[in-house]
Amino acid sequence: MIESNAREAIVRQRYAAGAKEPADKLCCPVDYQSEHLKVIPPEVVERDYGCGDPSRYLREGETVVDLGSGTGKICFIAAQIVGPKGKVIGVDMTDEMLEVARRNAPIVAKRIGYANMEFRKGRIQDLALDLELLDRQLKQTPITNAASFLAADELAEELRVKHPLIVSDSVDVVVSNCVLNLVEPKSKRQLFEEIFRILKKGGHAVICDIVSDEEVPEEMQNDPELWSGCISGALTEDGFLAAFENAGFYGIQILKRNAQPWRTVQGIEFRSVTIEAFKGKQGECFERNQAVIYRGPFNEVLDDDNHRMERGRRYAVCDRLTISTGKRPIASSSNSSTRSSRCLWLRQSRSIVRERHSAIRRKRKARITTLQPRRTANAATAAVAADLK
Numbered sequence: 001m002i003e004s005n006a007r008e009a010i011v012r013q014r015y016a017a018g019a020k021e022p023a024d025k026l027c028c029p030v031d032y033q034s035e036h037l038k039v040i041p042p043e044v045v046e047r048d049y050g051c052g053d054p055s056r057y058l059r060e061g062e063t064v065v066d067l068g069s070g071t072g073k074i075c076f077i078a079a080q081i082v083g084p085k086g087k088v089i090g091v092d093m094t095d096e097m098l099e100v101a102r103r104n105a106p107i108v109a110k111r112i113g114y115a116n117m118e119f120r121k122g123r124i125q126d127l128a129l130d131l132e133l134l135d136r137q138l139k140q141t142p143i144t145n146a147a148s149f150l151a152a153d154e155l156a157e158e159l160r161v162k163h164p165l166i167v168s169d170s171v172d173v174v175v176s177n178c179v180l181n182l183v184e185p186k187s188k189r190q191l192f193e194e195i196f197r198i199l200k201k202g203g204h205a206v207i208c209d210i211v212s213d214e215e216v217p218e219e220m221q222n223d224p225e226l227w228s229g230c231i232s233g234a235l236t237e238d239g240f241l242a243a244f245e246n247a248g249f250y251g252i253q254i255l256k257r258n259a260q261p262w263r264t265v266q267g268i269e270f271r272s273v274t275i276e277a278f279k280g281k282q283g284e285c286f287e288r289n290q291a292v293i294y295r296g297p298f299n300e301v302l303d304d305d306n307h308r309m310e311r312g313r314r315y316a317v318c319d320r321l322t323i324s325t326g327k328r329p330i331a332s333s334s335n336s337s338t339r340s341s342r343c344l345w346l347r348q349s350r351s352i353v354r355e356r357h358s359a360i361r362r363k364r365k366a367r368i369t370t371l372q373p374r375r376t377a378n379a380a381t382a383a384v385a386a387d388l389k
């Protein structure tokens with residue numbers, strides 16, 4: 001069996017080599033939007049180790065963190081989409097990857113006319129610990145014996161609290177392209193919790209990764225080539241969704257699922273999926289005179305909290321539902337002056353809800369959001385449904 005720190009060392013070695021020379025076995029072909037690639041130096045584009053394109057789901061002005069940013073391709077695309085008012089932070093643990101990304105960042109910044117990206121060294125399962133800061137401190141007080149080892153542990157804890165690599169509740173969107181599978185099994189839970197921690201309420205994660213259609217057997221997990229090649233660390237498709245749910249995410253949606261497996265090993269299919277998941281169910285929920293209509297094609301749908309909605313009917317909702325349906329909460333998209341009150345609609349009987357509907361109609365103020373997901377997600381949902389038939 002490979003120890004988890006050995007797995008991490010194997011991953012680091014393989015991607016250090018992949019930063020120096022392009023390695024074709026490490027990627028699954030992706031069509032990035034060509035207009036965004038024009039300003040990115042070939043050295044970066046050639047070292048593409050992704051399996052999807054989370055940048056398609058970004059918007060202007062957002063603060064984005066890219067987990068396992070590699071040579072920086074997704075960050076450089078994101079920088080153009082979020083624009084000068086947005087910000088992009090790439091996180092990677094491999095020095096050689098960071099070196100390529102940091103060297104190319106000023107070139108991209110010059111070409112797009114602004115510098116809104118930076119690259120930080122950290123492990124994505126521990127986004128509070130700034131590894132470069134820790135390195136600097138350890139140079140002054142190196143670990144030489146048990147006592148200094150224990151002191152280093154305390155120092156790391158202090159740095160997490162006082163100088164976190166990524167501050168809690170500070171990010172609009174966490175993206176990642178083919179990296180989560182590389183995190184050792186014992187840290188996977190913490191990894192999803194870390195993604196949740198750094199997101200603002202109403203923020204969301206858009207994660208492209210490889211998943212499997214069966215549990216990966218232990219002997220495959222112990223194969224260093226398969227592990228570092230984004231194969232045997234893959235979670236199962238349902239395990240991946242459950243990992244978001246267990247971390248507290250809401251409104252989880254499969255945005256894209258490749259019908260064709262990328263690889264099939266020992267009869268197990270490994271394919272790329274793109275998942276979106278929201279943070280926002282927790283804490284207060286404010287009503288802002290919003291209503292939703294489920295457009296079909298089904299008679300009715302049930303949300304994550306067991307609220308049933310019939311096709312074509314209007315339902316008053318609070319921010320939580322707009323989040324859970326893949327819509328941005330109105331709170332984060334405008335400074336609406338509408339009355340905010342603690343929203344208990346989810347406990348209301350249908351008749352009370354109907355009364356609210358009339359009130360909303362009378363005021364003609366309701367913002368109507370349809371429960372059909374966004375344009376891109378519509379196509380993806382249909383595709384997934386077709387895949388699963």
Ligand SMILES: C[S@@+](CC[C@H](N)C(=O)[O-])C[C@H]1O[C@@H](n2cnc3c(N)ncnc32)[C@H](O)[C@@H]1O
Nearest residue numbers: 015048049050068069070092093094123124177
């Ligand atoms: C498959 S490559 C993907 C790179 C990039 N996202 C892309 O689209 O080309 C995986 C990257 O994640 C980094 N990585 C793997 N495990 C990591 C971890 N636990 N913490 C931080 N970075 C990690 C590797 O150094 C490598 O750059």
